[in-house]
Amino acid sequence: MLGDAARAKVEAAIEALEKRTDAEVTVAIAPSSGSYRSVDHAGGAILAALVLTALLMGHFHGRSVPEEWIPPLTALAYVVGAAAARGSWARRLLTRAGTRSRQVREAARIAFVDAGTGATRKRDGVLVYISLLERAVLVVPDLGVEGKLEGASWQAISRELALAVSGPDLEAALLRAIEKTGEKLALALPRTGSGARETPRRLVVLA
Numbered sequence: 001m002l003g004d005a006a007r008a009k010v011e012a013a014i015e016a017l018e019k020r021t022d023a024e025v026t027v028a029i030a031p032s033s034g035s036y037r038s039v040d041h042a043g044g045a046i047l048a049a050l051v052l053t054a055l056l057m058g059h060f061h062g063r064s065v066p067e068e069w070i071p072p073l074t075a076l077a078y079v080v081g082a083a084a085a086r087g088s089w090a091r092r093l094l095t096r097a098g099t100r101s102r103q104v105r106e107a108a109r110i111a112f113v114d115a116g117t118g119a120t121r122k123r124d125g126v127l128v129y130i131s132l133l134e135r136a137v138l139v140v141p142d143l144g145v146e147g148k149l150e151g152a153s154w155q156a157i158s159r160e161l162a163l164a165v166s167g168p169d170l171e172a173a174l175l176r177a178i179e180k181t182g183e184k185l186a187l188a189l190p191r192t193g194s195g196a197r198e199t200p201r202r203l204v205v206l207a
Contacts, residue, residue: 002029006171007203013175014202017182023126023145023189024199025181027174028111030206032091032133034103039094043085044078051077088133100134107131108138111206118142120198124189128181130165130174137161137177148188157184 002010014025052074055065065073084090092100108129112118117125123144130137139158146154161180165173 002171002174002205006174007205009171010174010178011202013178017178017185018191018197020182020191021185021189022122022192023124023141023185024117024120024197025126025128025178025185026115026117026199026202026204027128027130027178028108028115028204028206029130029174030107030111030132032088032103033100033107033131033136036091036095039091040082040085042094043090044080044082047081047084048074048078091133092135100136104129104131104134104136104138108140111204112140115201115204116199120144125199126181126185128161128177130161130177132165132170135162135166137165139181145185145189149184153184157181 010027014027017025052070055070055073058065059067085094108127108131111129112125112127115127117127117140119125120142123142125142126145127140128137129140137158139154139161141148141154149157157180161177165177167173
């Protein structure tokens, strides 16, 4: 998703952000937050049903294919439909927004723990979780940061950042998202000390 040069720019941007706030920021990028295997089956079933219907309609109107071809053609349609449903556009089309949001929330909580965002002594870690397939961003603050802004404000930040990462230029979108997060954190939790960063990584790219 990101080359070495882009990763270096993102990490430098996070480092610059942290000079303005006491919060320790980690950015986690995931290609998607769920497997959505049910979407593969749905895509396969839909195309198989359409092909089977067309074959049967042709049979009734005198334009039939040999009957022994119907099962393999239907099975092939299922395979093609399932493969097509693996695309991002199909997963967004064939899943509910609520399902995608739930997957993002669950994956963000896991990433918060795995990235060690909650391991700071002052509980001042902030995870910016970006899920590309869902075009979603979730800002997850630790307890020492959460109360600095109202819950509605954190949600508004997440929505604003989601717009930033929905475009084709991921690197530019990430830098913009980091800048916007820094603006909020600099006001909510301005820099007061010069202590070393406690959490190990500023950027985490998930498989």
